[in-house]
Amino acid sequence: MIANQVSTAFGALSDPTRRAIFERLAGAPSAVGDLAREFPVSRPAVSQHLKVLKDAGLVTDRAHGTRRIYQVHPPALEALRTYLDSFWTTALDRFKSAAEARPRTPNA
Amino acid sequence: MPDTLPDLAVRKSLTVEAPCAHAFTVFTTGFDSWWPRAHHIGKADLLAAVIEPRAGGRWFEKGIDGSECEWGKVLVYEPPSRVVLSWHLNGEWQYDPDPAHASEVDVRFTPDGPSRTKVEFVHRHIERAVGAEQLRAGVDSEGGWNGLLAMFAAKAKETAA
Numbered sequence: 248m249i250a251n252q253v254s255t256a257f258g259a260l261s262d263p264t265r266r267a268i269f270e271r272l273a274g275a276p277s278a279v280g281d282l283a284r285e286f287p288v289s290r291p292a293v294s295q296h297l298k299v300l301k302d303a304g305l306v307t308d309r310a311h312g313t314r315r316i317y318q319v320h321p322p323a324l325e326a327l328r329t330y331l332d333s334f335w336t337t338a339l340d341r342f343k344s345a346a347e348a349r350p351r352t353p354n355a
Numbered sequence: 356m357p358d359t360l361p362d363l364a365v366r367k368s369l370t371v372e373a374p375c376a377h378a379f380t381v382f383t384t385g386f387d388s389w390w391p392r393a394h395h396i397g398k399a400d401l402l403a404a405v406i407e408p409r410a411g412g413r414w415f416e417k418g419i420d421g422s423e424c425e426w427g428k429v430l431v432y433e434p435p436s437r438v439v440l441s442w443h444l445n446g447e448w449q450y451d452p453d454p455a456h457a458s459e460v461d462v463r464f465t466p467d468g469p470s471r472t473k474v475e476f477v478h479r480h481i482e483r484a485v486g487a488e489q490l491r492a493g494v495d496s497e498g499g500w501n502g503l504l505a506m507f508a509a510k511a512k513e514t515a516a
Contacts, residue, residue, distance in 0.1 A: 274455075274483065331478055332365045338391055339367055339476060345389035346373045346381040346472075 259303035264288060265296045269319065272306055276318035364479035371474055375466040378474060379435035382462060384408050396450055397424040406440065408432060414440050425450055427457065437463050442478070456483050 260266045268282060279297065283290040297317055300306040308315045371378045381388065386406045395401040399418025404426075407413050412429040431439035440460040443451050451457070458480045465473045 328365060328481055331481060334391075334394070335365055335367055335476065335478060338389070338394075339369055339474075341389040341391060342382060342474075343369055343371050345385060346371045346378045 259299050259305055262296070262299075264292075265299060268293065268296050269300055269305060272317055273319045276316050278311075278314040278316055280314070282317075364477050365481065367474075367476040369474050369476070370467065371472045372470065373472060374470055375464050375472045376435040378472040379438070379464045382406075382464075382474075383432075383434070383438055395424070396426070396444065397422050406438070408434075425452075430459070431461075435464055437461070458483055 260269060264286065268286065271277070271282065271285065279290060279293050282297075283293045286293060288296075297306065297308070301308060301317075305320055306317050307320050308317045310316075373381070383406045387403045390404040392401055395404065395416045395418075397416055397418040399420040399422050402417045402419045404416045405414070407429060410429055410432045412432065413425065414427040414429060415423055415425045417423050425443065427441040427443045429438065430441055431437055439462070441454070441457045442460050443457045458478060461477045461479065463475045465475070467473050
């Protein structure tokens with residue numbers, strides 16, 4: 248089940264246009280019309296790409312007035328955030344210890 | 356789903372028992388003294404990790420074999436209060452030269468009396484690092500899923516459970 252989900256995600260991103268759309272959405276949530284203006288593909292084609300990305304669990308959509316806004320699925324980003332959060336906790340602990348070590352200063 | 360993207364920046368706040376100028380110096384010119392040794396991108400073991408102390412300076416590592424690898428640039432250098440670095444590394448600890456994929460590390464130092472400093476740390480725009488190279492590496496690599504996509508898988512499993 249999970250293996251399928253991951254392999255679906257890989258499959259969805261194997262198409263260059265779809266991958267470009269995904270990367271674009273990672274920068275900012277957007278509506279179909281915005282994406283159709285930016286990419287050299289028709290609006291129906293953009294919609295089809297978004298559907299594949301959505302089915303693969305890589306993007307989600309929500310209603311905003313009469314438009315649908317697509318965004319990168321937050322768990323994918325949240326995973327990276329969690330990783331960096333944990334990394335910086337360790338690094339900044341080390342920084343604190345180094346800054347509080349006396350009396351030497353690093354460039355002394 | 357929430358109506359907007361969650362705040363994806365990493366934020367840390369800490370108090371250092373040292374004067375502000377000293378804390379700033381240790382963070383920047385003393386960067387190598389505290390950076391976790393295992394975290395580097397060159398093939399050679401890490402000799403030194405360096406933040407050049409000026410705006411426009413390099414943020415890079417030197418390997419024990421003399422090789423150098425870029426990590427990013429110094430965007431803002433305002434001793435003793437602030438340093439901003441561009442982070443060109445993705446979640447796989449690989450260098451990505453594309454500015455569109457660079458995240459940003461912003462560190463502010465505020466005196467809290469003569470011998471104490473408040474440090475506010477933000478690593479923002481990490482959504483940019485999720486793009487191109489990392490996904491490409493994940494998609495193209497033979498074994499399939501590594502790095503971020505492995506984490507994505509773990510997350511998917513967690514949310515599916």
